Amino acid sequence: MATPKEDPPILPTPLEVRVLQNEKVVMRKNSIGREKQDALKDAHVLILYTGGTFGMTPDAVGTLHPKSGFLEQKVREMDEFKFGGMPKVTIIEWEDPIDSSDMCPADWGRIAQTIEEHYWDYDGFVILQGTDTMAYTASALSFMLESLGKLVRRNLIMSVLCAASLEIPEVCIYSNDKLLRGNRTTKTFNMAVDAFHSPNHPVLALTGVETILEHGLILPYPRRRFSTFTNLHTNxxxxxxxxxxxxxxxxxxxxxxxxxxxxxxxxxxxxxxxxxxxxxxxxxxxxxxxxxxxxxxxxxxxxxxxxxxxxxxxxxxxxxxxxxxxxxxxxxxxxxxxxxxxxxxxxxxxxxxxxxxxxxxxxxxxxxxxxxxxxxxxxxxxxxxxxxxxxxxxxx
CATH class of the missing domain: 3.40.50.40 (Rossmann fold)
Structure with a gap:
């Protein structure tokens, strides 16, 4: 596995979090105090790239393939990551990124072990992979990451923002302005932007000009120390x-x-x-x-x-x-x-x-x-x- 990169890129404008009487949390852009802004700026998020379209490059005939090292370059070129006052971002890329159709339980264990290794060094984690088996990965990690007290998400820019600013001790999928509980999510469209849905559970948050978090649906923080379990029986x-x-x-x-x-x-x-x-x-x-x-x-x-x-x-x-x-x-x-x-x-x-x-x-x-x-x-x-x-x- 590649070592973490230095001089991590930075992210867009801060968000304010306040609790309303109806147990919803509303985050407003550009209305954050100095104390909260400093705290957000000090936050540190780890991005783990395992594969998927976001970090793919075309070959001579135009076919996309995952390529190690491409994601960091792409992130550095994104204007959203250049604004000041945002969380620090460190990127770890698999040396052998894979298509999501090749994702298997051993890879889930590899992701879990990376999170365990860096758990106390970061405020949140964003995992990038292809969408075809993303719901399986999210469900598996929700069980493998025992007593999870930090946020693990997918989908880049807003995921980094949320992982740094929201206190959600869960594995989530962020897709098309929706934050979904990972083990409640399934892929329902193969070519649409709005590809993921949570058919039997409400969304945890909706993002936009105002990002509303359904505080009453969030799992409580665990009281036990974080650990991982990777010995899955998959027969x-x-x-x-x-x-x-x-x-x-x-x-x-x-x-x-x-x-x-x-x-x-x-x-x-x-x-x-x-x-x-x-x-x-x-x-x-x-x-x-x-x-x-x-x-x-x-x-x-x-x-x-x-x-x-x-x-x-x-x-x-x-x-x-x-x-x-x-x-x-x-x-x-x-x-x-x-x-x-x-x-x-x-x-x-x-x-x-x-x-x-x-x-x-x-x-x-x-x-x-x-x-x-x-x-x-x-x-x-x-x-x-x-x-x-x-x-x-x-x-x-």
Whole structure:
């Protein structure tokens, strides 16, 4: 990994933060006091470039490729980074930047380790990568960065501003004037500027002339010391159900696991079912193969194919049977969050009922808490639940 560059570039005009009665934070440009301006100027943000279009250069035929060293030059040429009174920026570029389609769990670990190495030297972190797998990276980091007390973001200029000035102890994605919780985000458009959305959770902040932060939605600061966990178990297969599907591919996956050594790495299967988590009732083979997987100690998680809404297995007969079998319910987690959370918890050593309990518990704001009426309550803090989870995890 390349060493940090010296003489870091500087960023645009400061922002003022003030709390309103409705628990929203409004930031106004050009209205900051001297004391806050000095504090912002003293802030230091680390930009980690892993790859992606922002730092790509064209080859002889015009095809874009990520290139180490190009980002720093590009940043120095941007007028927005030349205004005084803004946070210092240090850039670390991977010597071998990659396209986001090549991003894998080992790369998530590499990012997490870089943040851990520099955690006490910077006020916030901005990670640049391609957008295709960005939601997976954001979800994975939200679990791997344990007791995170600083902001980790994507999308350059406003990300640096926010990472220096906002107190948000979360992994976020900044896209098209929206700040989104990373493990709630999914890519919904492949060519649009407004590519990312948070289908089951409100945006954390909207930026513009006035930048409004939804203070009541921000996760509380952790009380434990920051650490990272990178030993993910990623032997996870996702099945997207279609009408008339063949059970044989699922059976083959289960049978292969049965033939492996007893100490083989844990496996999990995620099924994207219809609607609230519905599957064919008359197709007996499907329910049997699920039972076979559970009997073989393969974790089975059920999610919905719908972008909005939550998985509710107690609605239809098939779902009720799945619940009785003991499958994991994803509730309103994104598929990106679901698979990375599984990888994180299995890496922690959770299996069986303990894995199910933690998968169905809010750890990093990745799923919504229900109030006593059964309605989603996004503003009710679940810190007590997280404290109990932390205590359970300390024993692993």
């Amino acid at each position: 996870i297969c996702v099945f997207h159900l279609v009408p008339g599907f063949d059970d044989d591919c699922i059976t083959a996956y289960v049978e292969k696991h049965k033939r492996e050594q007893p100490d083989a790495q844990a496996k999990a299967m995620v099924f994207a079912l219809y609607g609230t988590g519905n599957a064919p009732l008359k197709k007996d083979g499907f329910l049997q193969v699920i039972q076979d997987a559970l009997d073989a100690h393969i974790a089975v998680c059920v999610t919905t194919q719908c972008l909005h809404g939550r998985t509710q297995l107690d609605t239809y007969a098939t779902g009720i049977k799945l619940l009785q079998m003991g499958v994991i319910t994803s509730y309103d987690m994104t598929i990106e969050s679901c698979v990375t959370k599984l990888a994180y918890l299995m890496g922690k050593g959770y299996r069986g009922p303990e894995l199910k309990l933690n998968m169905e518990t809010d750890l990093r704001g990745e799923l919504s808490v229900l109030d006593v009426t059964g309605e989603t309550d996004l503003t009710r803090p679940s810190s007590m639940t997280r404290k109990k989870v932390v205590k359970r995890m300390l024993s692993h």
